[in-house]
Amino acid sequence: MGRPPCCDKPGIKKGPWTPEEDLILVSYIQEHGPGNWRSVPINTGLLRCSKSCRLRWTNYLRPGIKRGSFTPHEEGIIIHLQALLGNKWAAIASYLPQRTDNDIKNYWNTHLKKKLIKLQETIGSHDPFAIEAATVNPEFAGVQLQQQHPHSPPPMLPAQITSQGCSKGG
DNA sequence: AAGGCATTCAACCGCCTAAAC
DNA sequence: AGTTTAGGCGGTTGAATGCCT
Structure with a gap:
């Protein structure tokens, strides 16, 4: 036998959480x-299932969560890290402690994906780092059109990103 | 003002991994 | 060492809301 059973009781409630819950x-x-x-x-x-409780806490109730729209700087970090790590939302979220992985994932899927497609068309490049720069600095898109860098700068490590710009100290 | 369409976001589902026995 | 389960993660869905015609 392994661990005791979990979450197997009948009548588990689903759907939106109430304020009382x-x-x-x-x-x-x-x-x-x-x-x-x-x-x-x-x-x-x-x-509620234990998973549902964890998700609710992690994504919504946990203290220190920042809600609302993402800043251009946050966008840049997400784009950069997504280029580096792929769809590792939890890993990306660890560099943005005020945001949840679910939030980042949603934001990526609803906003950034479209934005990237447009930017790729605008700057004529699929280079994620050029796109990231264009996201943070819209003027960069124009520069890219003129310069068309032969190669992009080396990837920046997440630690470098946080030390450079993510030091929103509370 | 009403209906239809598009967008957003909270929550669920299924899979994977680590841990407990 | 093998089996079983909890916890964690990414993908996807569906209800709510806003916008357009």
Whole structure:
């Protein structure tokens, strides 16, 4: 036998969370801390799967989450990291602590994808670093049209990015 | 003002990996 | 060492909302 069963009770509730459920979840986590998600629905009486609790906390209730539109700088970081790491949203989110992986993923799929396609057409390049530069600096697109760099700069490590511009100290 | 279409975002699903037994 | 499960992640979906005709 391995670990005890999880989340197998019938009547698991799905769909949007109510403010009451949020309150229960937040209160419980404030008291016990995040982790051991299996115990959350058991101890709180929430009719939610442990996964659902974790997701709700991680993506919405967790303190310090910044909501609202992304800044051009954040966009640039996301584009850069996406070029480096691919669709590793959790890894990308780790460089933007105020944003969740789900948020970044949604933003990428709804905004940046389209933006990139347009930029690729505008600057005539599929180079992700040129596109990133054009995103942060719209004027760069015009420069690209004139210069058409023979090769793009070497990829910047995420640590470099954070040290350069992500030091929004709270 | 109403209906239809497009967009956004919260949440679910399924898969993978690490951990517990 | 093998089996089983929890936790984590990325992809996808569907309801809500806004915009256009």
